[in-house]
Amino acid sequence: MPDKEALWSELSEKFRANTPKLSFETWIEPVKPVNFDGSTLTLSLPSELHRDYWEKQLAPNLIEYAFVLTKGNIEPKFVLDSDVKASTDDKSDIPEAKKKPESYAFSKEGHLNPHYTFDTFIIGKGNQMAHAAALIVSEEPGKLYNPLFFYGGVGLGKTHLMQAIGNKLVADRPDAKVKYVTSEAFTNDFINAIQTNQTEEFRQEYRNVDILMVDDIQFFADKEATQEEFFHTFNDLYNDDKQIVLTSDRVPQEIPKLQDRLVSRFAWGLPVDITPPDLETRIAILQNKAEIDNLEIPSETINYIANQVDSNVRELEGVLSRVQAYSKLKGEPITTDLAYEALKGLKLETKSHQLSIVDIQSKVADYFHVSVNDLKGKKRLASIVMPRQIAMYLARELTNNSLPKIGKEFGGKDHTTVIHAYEKIAEKIKIDTDLRKEITDLKKGLG
Numbered sequence: 001m002p003d004k005e006a007l008w009s010e011l012s013e014k015f016r017a018n019t020p021k022l023s024f025e026t027w028i029e030p031v032k033p034v035n036f037d038g039s040t041l042t043l044s045l046p047s048e049l050h051r052d053y054w055e056k057q058l059a060p061n062l063i064e065y066a067f068v069l070t071k072g073n074i075e076p077k078f079v080l081d082s083d084v085k086a087s088t089d090d091k092s093d094i095p096e097a098k099k100k101p102e103s104y105a106f107s108k109e110g111h112l113n114p115h116y117t118f119d120t121f122i123i124g125k126g127n128q129m130a131h132a133a134a135l136i137v138s139e140e141p142g143k144l145y146n147p148l149f150f151y152g153g154v155g156l157g158k159t160h161l162m163q164a165i166g167n168k169l170v171a172d173r174p175d176a177k178v179k180y181v182t183s184e185a186f187t188n189d190f191i192n193a194i195q196t197n198q199t200e201e202f203r204q205e206y207r208n209v210d211i212l213m214v215d216d217i218q219f220f221a222d223k224e225a226t227q228e229e230f231f232h233t234f235n236d237l238y239n240d241d242k243q244i245v246l247t248s249d250r251v252p253q254e255i256p257k258l259q260d261r262l263v264s265r266f267a268w269g270l271p272v273d274i275t276p277p278d279l280e281t282r283i284a285i286l287q288n289k290a291e292i293d294n295l296e297i298p299s300e301t302i303n304y305i306a307n308q309v310d311s312n313v314r315e316l317e318g319v320l321s322r323v324q325a326y327s328k329l330k331g332e333p334i335t336t337d338l339a340y341e342a343l344k345g346l347k348l349e350t351k352s353h354q355l356s357i358v359d360i361q362s363k364v365a366d367y368f369h370v371s372v373n374d375l376k377g378k379k380r381l382a383s384i385v386m387p388r389q390i391a392m393y394l395a396r397e398l399t400n401n402s403l404p405k406i407g408k409e410f411g412g413k414d415h416t417t418v419i420h421a422y423e424k425i426a427e428k429i430k431i432d433t434d435l436r437k438e439i440t441d442l443k444k445g446l447g
């Protein structure tokens, strides 16, 4: 978990990159982080006006940036500088640096996120095996699958599952020693231990545990000395039947510059992959999240949101948070229209980027009750010409296909026909509200 200063410094950099200079200096620069407890970031602001502006305008951006930067849903809380000053004897106001002991304190990333449990993890095709293995390991650590190695793309629940093992172990056996770190924290701790002559303490810290979980070990690539140390840590724990759980964005063999002896050890236990969730799983994840956050969302809207992101659960949750923040900001309930508005202009890893001309043709054909063959054909009936032109317009708007390619997909038409169709619809939209609505409906349907 980042500390409040580190988190705020990264957040304000994001704001700086996306805010005009004057606005940045007025609204963002004077803000001071007061506290961060893992889910709420308390910020202190100089005036009521600042608070009002942050609540109304900037909070949704902060939530979104925080999502990108951390792995959790972070809510901002605003207080005024005058209130903070009034309670300066509150420990939370003592600068971090002053709280640090003389000698280096090892990473306390061991704090597990209490939300990352098996209860809140939705099982789907892509993670079924990983989930089953995690459950077995949490019940019988050090026995069956050691090490347990999760690999897969960004934001697919590797950390969640890993921490679920730790949370369950602590719940079942409160005396269990559970250590969770990212590979960077492990590396930092090791380097600091060397610098402060505390390598013995470092070994105690990492080898005297029942379960060691190291997240994102692909970052061990290139770090010779850390790999060496980790090799010994691994052996000690393994020989003692202590459980090791690792995650990475790829299989051990593909991690660059990872020592062969580590690669082979990582493969001793069970390497199991997590793949992107299918639509049903994405819907279930959103429903679950909505329930946890007490959100009322019609199922049609959940469906719509689930179609916006198909390869990253963190981003899917980010999208839901954005919709939630937008609904708060507008004071309106969450509907598909509101979700559409909230996500407009957002660059998502959506299907729309890979949308094909065929998808568009079949959607438009359905919508206007004509056949795809009619769209590709030459009939000059008005009831067919208009849908055909709309389909060409959307193909140009929503895909990266060239004009000749679009023409070809519409029964081998010339690219000038596509330009003509595009321009005609683009002009007509400006004055014809019915047409505008039809196009908006179709775009929504195409996700």
Ligand SMILES: Nc1ncnc2c1ncn2[C@@H]1O[C@H](COP(=O)(O)OP(=O)(O)OP(=O)(O)O)[C@@H](O)[C@H]1O
Residues within 6 Å of the ligand: 071, 072, 116, 120, 121, 122, 123, 124, 127, 152, 153, 154, 155, 156, 157, 158, 159, 160, 161, 216, 249, 285, 313, 314, 317
């Ligand atoms: N199956 C799931 N059910 C519920 N929530 C999930 C599921 N998969 C992922 N999430 C949520 O998605 C977010 C991202 O997951 P997580 O951080 O575990 O991904 P990761 O694979 O470790 O990503 P990275 O590679 O970036 O470290 C978390 O908030 C997590 O709770």
